[in-house]
Amino acid sequence: MRVALGALMQESNAFCVARAGMQDFRNKYLETGPNLVGRLSGTRTEMGGAIAELERTGVGIAPLLATHGGAGGIVERNCHQALRDDRLNTSAPFDGVFLALHGAMMAEGADDVEGELLAEVRSIAGSAPIAISCDLHGNITPAMLANCDILIGYQHYPHDDAPETAARAVRCLVDTIEGRMQPVMAVSKLPMLFAPHLEHTSGAGPMVDLDRIARGFENDDGPISAVSYFPVQPWLDVPDMGFAAVVVSNGDVATAEAVANKITSEAWERRHAFEVETVPVDDAIRAALAIGNGPVILADTSDCVGGGSTGDGAALLEALLRLAPNAGSLVHLVDPVAAEQAAKAGTGVTIATEVGNRINTSRGTPVPITATVERVFDGQFTYDGGFLGGVTASMGPSVVLAVKETRVLVTTYAAYEWGYESYRAAGLDVQAARLVSVKNPMNYRLTYPFAAGAFVLDTKGPTTPDLRGLTWRSLERPFYPKDDSVDPRRLRQASSQIDEGR
Ligand SMILES: [Zn+2]
Numbered sequence: 001m002r003v004a005l006g007a008l009m010q011e012s013n014a015f016c017v018a019r020a021g022m023q024d025f026r027n028k029y030l031e032t033g034p035n036l037v038g039r040l041s042g043t044r045t046e047m048g049g050a051i052a053e054l055e056r057t058g059v060g061i062a063p064l065l066a067t068h069g070g071a072g073g074i075v076e077r078n079c080h081q082a083l084r085d086d087r088l089n090t091s092a093p094f095d096g097v098f099l100a101l102h103g104a105m106m107a108e109g110a111d112d113v114e115g116e117l118l119a120e121v122r123s124i125a126g127s128a129p130i131a132i133s134c135d136l137h138g139n140i141t142p143a144m145l146a147n148c149d150i151l152i153g154y155q156h157y158p159h160d161d162a163p164e165t166a167a168r169a170v171r172c173l174v175d176t177i178e179g180r181m182q183p184v185m186a187v188s189k190l191p192m193l194f195a196p197h198l199e200h201t202s203g204a205g206p207m208v209d210l211d212r213i214a215r216g217f218e219n220d221d222g223p224i225s226a227v228s229y230f231p232v233q234p235w236l237d238v239p240d241m242g243f244a245a246v247v248v249s250n251g252d253v254a255t256a257e258a259v260a261n262k263i264t265s266e267a268w269e270r271r272h273a274f275e276v277e278t279v280p281v282d283d284a285i286r287a288a289l290a291i292g293n294g295p296v297i298l299a300d301t302s303d304c305v306g307g308g309s310t311g312d313g314a315a316l317l318e319a320l321l322r323l324a325p326n327a328g329s330l331v332h333l334v335d336p337v338a339a340e341q342a343a344k345a346g347t348g349v350t351i352a353t354e355v356g357n358r359i360n361t362s363r364g365t366p367v368p369i370t371a372t373v374e375r376v377f378d379g380q381f382t383y384d385g386g387f388l389g390g391v392t393a394s395m396g397p398s399v400v401l402a403v404k405e406t407r408v409l410v411t412t413y414a415a416y417e418w419g420y421e422s423y424r425a426a427g428l429d430v431q432a433a434r435l436v437s438v439k440n441p442m443n444y445r446l447t448y449p450f451a452a453g454a455f456v457l458d459t460k461g462p463t464t465p466d467l468r469g470l471t472w473r474s475l476e477r478p479f480y481p482k483d484d485s486v487d488p489r490r491l492r493q494a495s496s497q498i499d500e501g502r
Helices: 022-026 034-040 046-056 077-083 113-125 142-146 162-177 206-217 253-269 281-290 315-323 336-345 421-425 443-447
Strands: 002-012 029-032 060-072 096-101 130-134 150-153 183-190 224-230 243-250 296-299 329-334 350-355 367-377 380-382 392-394 398-403 406-411 435-438 453-456
Touching (some): 002 162, 022 029, 022 060, 034 046, 034 060, 046 162, 113 130, 150 162, 150 183, 150 243, 162 224, 183 253, 206 253, 224 253, 281 296, 281 315, 281 435, 281 453, 315 329, 315 406, 315 435, 336 367, 336 398, 380 421, 406 421
Parallel strands (some): 002 060, 002 096, 096 130, 329 435
Antiparallel strands (some): 029 060, 224 243, 350 367, 380 392
């Protein structure tokens, strides 16, 4: 038995001013053929989990292409075409296909990259079963569901369960190939969007409740194989986006449909619990300093790199240098121009430059600084965990600039933040810092367990938690949170039952 194996992942943000290109994929991982198995085996990626599961069950692997572009703008047309390689055409014979997809990838001319890809894969695979895993921020579309047999999402946010998710999908795939399972799926979807800040799946919170309810339906002896929720990447801006629940059952469509509806109903009931409170930047700095010890996290989540922003928003740096330049703060900014200028000047040299607000110019002008170049390095680091765990990634040529007691890490490229790997690679000790800037809405809760406090900043950008205030082009009304007073039964789209089988 042989299974064709691949991954095409990127989380697109329609409000990002930049396009995503091949460099964004190469900066994380991009492997084909035998290198896919050789280089991703043993990592915390989906491919690591799928390879281990296939090897454990003695199933052969036909490796295709595997890549993750992190999050960013809509993918350039040429890049999208280049990544749609034709290895599946030449991989026969194979008995099934497993693909790790994100679910929220857009390219120029393709709003539903995953749906189009799966339709093409189905046309090549014929009756062979197709299983996919998705990020829980995927937007689940009819084309995706119609062209695969098994669809399973991450259970965890922060996303620390990529290999386990892939392994579960692969187990269902192998059971299907060997005739032990006849997968059917049901979906329920609501035009309901949440900012991701309170979607954590451990501790206490609305997603913790949903996870408990979902897991309660999964039972080795019952008909339900997998219950997945998809609160969706809220900054996609496509017409049919929303919160979906997908249930995979062994032959029982009616139960699957009831469970899917139960999950979205429970999510709707909890919708107000996902509302995010933000703090003006100056107030947050003063409150953070009042805590008295560090590190205190200042989360510039409107410039969230893991949600597709460009990472160059400098509102926090401007305020820190104005209010507390000697507090002992760490700030990370993307600025290829300043990084190059500082690297050319060299270590120990004091330069006058400007940093930040260089790519997304709608947030203000670059911040003028006089800084000493403390370090010049290649921007390489290896992820400790998350869906890139074990992967060596690149921020491109990078520098550390010292402005009084503030340290500014300036990198050429944005990098998805799991923990503080980027600061560590720069030789900066987050635990010794008083204030630490992060550009993620969630992962710091898990990866900075030693933090003395955290504030979500009221800044501007394409990953703002203010979903009511965005100018939507494609998303249709009504949707939550803009239309909170609409009866959920009117919001509910027809719950479609996908039981065409293979
Ligand atoms: Zn996600």
